[in-house]
Amino acid sequence: MGAGQAGLQLGIGLLAQGYGVTIVSNRTADQIAAGRVMSSQSMYDMAVGYERGLGLAMWDDECPPITGVHMRAGGSDGKLLIDWRSPMSAPGQSVDQRIKMPAWMAEFERRGGRLLIEDADLAALERYADESDLVVVSTGKGEIGKLFERDAERSVFDRPQRTISLTYVHDMKPRKDWSALNISINPGIGEYVNFPALTHTGPCDIINLECIPGGPMDRWDEVKTPAQHLELAVELIRTYFPWEAERCSNLRLTDDLGTLVGRITPTVRKVVGRLPSGRAVMGMADVLVLNDPITGQGSNNASKCAMVYLDAIARRGAAAFDEDWMKATFETYWDYAQWVARFTNTHLLPPPPQLLKVFAACGCNPKLAARIANAFDDPKGLAPWYYDEAEADRFLASFEVTA
Ligand SMILES: Cc1cc2nc3c(=O)[nH]c(=O)nc-3n(C[C@H](O)[C@H](O)[C@H](O)COP(=O)(O)OP(=O)(O)OC[C@H]3O[C@@H](n4cnc5c(N)ncnc54)[C@H](O)[C@@H]3O)c2cc1C
Structure with a gap:
């Protein structure tokens, strides 16, 4: 469900591995192309690298770096x-999703995917769940989004x-x-x-x-x-x-x-969505880990989530995509996405003392500055020192010595 960064990248990746894939979009490619901007979609090396691996980075020559x-x-x-x-x-790079998604929708069909235009509701999800081995939901809007329970322990905020x-x-x-x-x-x-x-x-x-x-x-x-x-x-x-x-x-x-x-209310949700019939569908990307765009991470996350799911589906072989598998697959993604959420949520709050020290030190230490600049590609390496004053002091001291 959903022809965005996550759904299309996963769908096209699955086609390459020989799966039969249907993508359901509530808008046609022409409607998306002629519509309002949806995002600022800045994407960094790892995420764009995954697109390149699938032959989907079509704008490397045109898009300003x-x-x-x-x-x-x-x-x-x-x-x-x-x-x-x-x-x-x-x-x-940032390629307007009004350009990228229509091009990827055409590419998905060209590579043998089935693209359906439908504003999917619960009844539609039941239908697709009945005829498919796995339904992945990559749109958190409307009644479909309500299928995925908010994870109160992992969600830091309850309002925008x-x-x-x-x-x-x-x-x-x-x-x-x-x-x-x-x-x-x-x-x-x-x-x-x-x-x-x-x-x-x-x-x-x-x-x-x-x-x-x-x-x-x-x-x-x-x-x-x-x-x-x-x-x-x-x-x-x-x-x-x-x-x-x-x-x-x-x-x-x-x-x-x-x-x-x-x-946007930054929210983490649980991966299994339960349909009225009792069937399970699986959330992905923004549906499960929704961040404020302040650090520009959502499309990056969508690309990375697609690759985690692609790998997990391929490794599952002929076994059923049951709830335990869905939960384990999400935990693999969360192992990365939690650091993105932490990085992003930290920047929504007044800066803690260690960040002021780190940013001040960046001004005179190019290697430290490069470390932070590269964190937009992969924020995992910022822990623990970005989030803890004593760790930051230790890190800055050791960094000065080795820099
Ligand atoms: C203002 C703003 C700025 C942002 N800037 C950045 C940035 O600089 N860098 C970055 O990495 N991320 C950014 N993001 C986040 C990024 O755009 C999203 O995280 C990313 O697009 C999520 O991709 P997705 O595939 O999970 O979902 P979506 O892009 O939301 O795709 C879902 C798709 O499903 C379709 N759909 C919806 N409902 C239905 C339905 N009922 N049936 C069928 N189809 C349906 C939608 O039309 C849509 O095409 C920004 C977001 C916003 C709002």
Whole structure:
């Protein structure tokens, strides 16, 4: 269920291994292509590498690279408390899902997959569960999403931590060094994240404003038109991230559907969904581990989850895809995804003392800065020092010695 990053990557991967695969999408490829932007979908080396392995990274030559990370934190007066930058070991990229998903849907069919257009409900799930060895659900919306119980122990929040606004633009002034994942933090107010991307009209930039609910950046209810959306985005950057204002002095929207406003409650859910008949279906990616986009991890997670599931399905051989197998497969994915959730949730809260120390040290230690920059590709290696002051002190001391 669902023709997004997770469902299509898994489906196409299964076709290559000789499985019969049906993907159900509530929208046609044309509707997705002509629709509103859905994400900012920055993806890094490991996740894009999985796409390359399946012959799905079709935009390597066209998509502008995201070469490194530049993190700054400061107040509205423009004074910076944190300012470090580092190239990543390998570039990332962001291909508008309005381009990628229609192309992958066509590729799925070309490789022999069955693509059905249907707004699937519980009755449809029952039907597919009846005729299939395994039903994987990669859409958490509507009544289908309710099948998957919230995991109270693993879910840190019970409400959205940001109002999120996306703006796809042309004519942002390029950085003077290299193209970057630009992260700007105004503590207590919000974050501005920007990077280059590829959209229908060519290379562009994406503005992702993360606004603390009820705070001075949370003004998106005022917006009625695309032009007002762009105007507010630029005003917020000028006011709260003045060090980025000059790059945004002459922006235009890529298209009238290149804007999005939403809120996400970061949530972890249990993998088995029980249908009214008692049959079990299996959740994946965003359905099970839903993160705020502040660290840009969801599409990366979807790619990684698809590969874990692909491997587990192939290794299962002819045995049944029962609930124990579903739970074990999710635990393999959670072994990685928990670190993404921890990394992301940490950035939604006021920075703990050890992070201020780590980020300050990044400014004068390029190897440390590179370590953090590469964590956007794989956040697992940040534990335990990123999350614990004593560990951070030990880590920084040893790092200084060996750096
Ligand atoms: C504002 C924003 C910015 C983001 N930025 C980034 C980023 O920079 N980097 C990053 O890695 N991630 C980012 N993400 C997250 C990322 O977009 C998601 O994690 C990723 O798209 C999840 O993929 P998925 O396949 O699990 O689900 P989805 O992409 O949600 O795909 C589900 C599919 O199922 C279809 N569907 C829905 N309901 C039904 C139904 N009833 N029947 C059939 N089909 C159905 C939908 O149309 C959709 O195509 C961002 C998300 C948001 C909201």
